[in-house]
Every structure is written in C-alpha cells, then in structure tokens.
Amino acid sequence: MPIIWRDAFSIGYRQIDNDHRHLIDLINDVETALNGEHALSRLFNAIEDLAEYTRRHFAFEERLMVDAAYANYDMHKLAHLELIEQLKQAAQPILDMKHGDAHSTLDVPQEARDALVGLLRHWLVDHIIKVDMQLKSVL
Numbered sequence: 001m002p003i004i005w006r007d008a009f010s011i012g013y014r015q016i017d018n019d020h021r022h023l024i025d026l027i028n029d030v031e032t033a034l035n036g037e038h039a040l041s042r043l044f045n046a047i048e049d050l051a052e053y054t055r056r057h058f059a060f061e062e063r064l065m066v067d068a069a070y071a072n073y074d075m076h077k078l079a080h081l082e083l084i085e086q087l088k089q090a091a092q093p094i095l096d097m098k099h100g101d102a103h104s105t106l107d108v109p110q111e112a113r114d115a116l117v118g119l120l121r122h123w124l125v126d127h128i129i130k131v132d133m134q135l136k137s138v139l
Helices: 014-034 040-067 073-099 110-135
Strands: none
Touching: 014 040, 014 110, 040 073, 040 110, 073 110
16 A cells, blocks of 8 residues: 655655655555566666665755754764665665566565565654654754
8 A cells, every 4th residue: 555645744844845755656666566566677776766865865854954053963864874774774685686586576575575665664654753853843
C-alpha cells in the first residue's frame, strides 16, 4: 500500500514539503518495484534515485539549519547521517544482487524486502514527524 502525503507531514516550508512529497514518491517507487515481478534493474534504479535525492534533500535542510542558526543542528545532521547509513545497509543485500544470476525482483529474499520497506516507512514517519517537525518554528 503506497504512502500518501498528509497535512500532518507538512512543516510549512514549501521546498522541504515538496522534497518530502517527492521522497514519498521515491519510497513508493521502491516498494512498487519490490512488489510483483519486475526487472532487478528497475529496483536498483529506484533505490539509487532515492539515495541520491535523500542526500541532496538532507544537504538542503542542513544549509537552511545553518542559515537559521538552528540550535539542534548537530543532532539533526547526525540523524541524517544515520539514516543514510541505515538506507545503505538495508539496500546493500539487494544491490549486491547485481553481481549474481538473479534478474527479477521475485529473486529478492523476503528478509531483504522486509528490512528495506520497514526502514523506509519507519524513516519517513519518524524523521519527518519527530525530527523535521522541530524545524517548523525556525523556518
């Protein structure tokens, strides 16, 4: 079931909200690629698109925090670094399949699927609702 944007996700800063909407779309793309039978290349591309956009979005947020002299910058930046590392670790078993004989998303082990989808859904809700929402008052 895809994640749907809700007003509760909005922090009231247009570019960040737009980025978060796009991140939801990218997360949904990864999940769609994992569901059903698709070429592994589609899944690899979806994961790489998500990882790249995430890095750019986090860099943008961090620049805003520096400009606003945000008091919790260090904690927030650390949360970003941890999320990037968690994404890398959850995606790695799937990305390692590039060098194997698998060609379909049906070949992705259930454990790897569950780990990646669980992380993405947890990450989105926890980070936006609990961490990014703290930016609302300074932006």
